Amino acid sequence: MPVDDVMPDHTLQPLKTLAEQLPGLLFQLHRSPGGHMHFPYLVGSGRRLLGVAPERLAGDASLAFEQLDETDYPRWMASIERSARWQTPLMGKFRLSTREGHDRWIAVRAQPEEVESGTLWHGIMLDISEQVAEEERLRLLSDTDSLTGLANRRKLLQRLDEEISLSNRHALPLSLVILDLDHFKHINDSWGHLKGDDVLINLAHYIRDLLRREDFLGRLGGEEFALVLPLTARGNAENLAERLRERIAAHDFALEDGKITVSMGIAEHRVGEDRNRLLERADSNLYAAKHQGRNQVVASR
Numbered sequence: 001m002p003v004d005d006v007m008p009d010h011t012l013q014p015l016k017t018l019a020e021q022l023p024g025l026l027f028q029l030h031r032s033p034g035g036h037m038h039f040p041y042l043v044g045s046g047r048r049l050l051g052v053a054p055e056r057l058a059g060d061a062s063l064a065f066e067q068l069d070e071t072d073y074p075r076w077m078a079s080i081e082r083s084a085r086w087q088t089p090l091m092g093k094f095r096l097s098t099r100e101g102h103d104r105w106i107a108v109r110a111q112p113e114e115v116e117s118g119t120l121w122h123g124i125m126l127d128i129s130e131q132v133a134e135e136e137r138l139r140l141l142s143d144t145d146s147l148t149g150l151a152n153r154r155k156l157l158q159r160l161d162e163e164i165s166l167s168n169r170h171a172l173p174l175s176l177v178i179l180d181l182d183h184f185k186h187i188n189d190s191w192g193h194l195k196g197d198d199v200l201i202n203l204a205h206y207i208r209d210l211l212r213r214e215d216f217l218g219r220l221g222g223e224e225f226a227l228v229l230p231l232t233a234r235g236n237a238e239n240l241a242e243r244l245r246e247r248i249a250a251h252d253f254a255l256e257d258g259k260i261t262v263s264m265g266i267a268e269h270r271v272g273e274d275r276n277r278l279l280e281r282a283d284s285n286l287y288a289a290k291h292q293g294r295n296q297v298v299a300s301r
């Protein structure tokens with residue numbers, strides 16, 4: 001039953017004024033047993049987000065649902081079905097593409113009621129785009145190394161775990177490369193810590209630009225980086241690492257006559273192997289590369 005029918009006027013007017021201040025809208029959504037939906041009641045400034053005149057939505061809700069992102073649409077239709085069938089609250093969020101071309105995130109919470117003519121939901125939609133953007137900013141911050149802008153250790157290990165689980169499930173090749181700057185202490189000592197930082201930043205960007213999109217580069221810590229190479233067997237990882245090593249040794253990092261070189265240890269994941277064992281094997285190959293004179297790639301163990 002629409003709100004206007006049950007509320008006295010003196011209560012209704014403040015409610016409407018209040019709703020106009022909401023970053024969203026209050027609504028009733030009706031669904032007939034045959035599946036036709038319409039919005040008998042819509043109030044609040046957020047109505048304009050739906051991009052369709054409320055009078056038209058009063059006859060046909062599908063005009064609003066058509067604005068949903070193509071991945072959200074089937075999900076929401078299924079949620080509405082479920083909520084009607086089990087009389088459970090309808091809740092979640094979806095993305096709306098507005099006419100101005102910005103995506104907005106809308107949160108919905110609605111309670112279904114069985115009525116003679118089908119199901120009637122009473123609910124609220126709120127524009128939560130700012131909160132979602134803030135969550136995304138914090139997520140990025142917690143995943144990013146602040147000096148180089150690469151994935152940090154936490155994110156890198158998380159990605160490695162995901163790739164290991166894919167590799168275990170589908171027996172797909174996966175390689176890990178650990179890359180460490182040679183004699184970096186000497187660079188800091190000779191040119192200062194700030195220059196050392198510049199070298200780390202430039203090296204990170206230089207390597208990233210040489211990689212494919214599927215390859216994942218992160219900073220493990222200090223002057224140590226790691227490359228996760230999905231769908232890459234040891235031989236191919238070795239070719240890539242060798243190419244990187246040569247390019248880095250030839251690159252001008254603006255250190256007057258100083259050159260930058262790197263050592264790398266490679267390990268290809270073995271089905272069933274856990275992350276720590278894989279890291280240990282790559283690390284021990286890196287140690288061998290350092291021990292054998294640096295500026296080289298080792299993939300043997």
Ligand SMILES: Nc1nc2c(ncn2[C@@H]2O[C@H](COP(=O)(O)OP(=O)(O)OP(=O)(O)O)[C@@H](O)[C@H]2O)c(=O)[nH]1
Nearest residue numbers: 180181182183184185186188193196197222223290
């Ligand atoms: N500028 C700068 N230096 C860092 C950073 N993190 C670690 N370092 C320095 O990296 C150096 C690492 O030194 P070592 O572990 O002795 O290694 P190395 O001198 O590269 O020698 P090898 O790895 O054996 O070739 C130390 O001087 C650290 O202070 C950083 O974020 N910025």
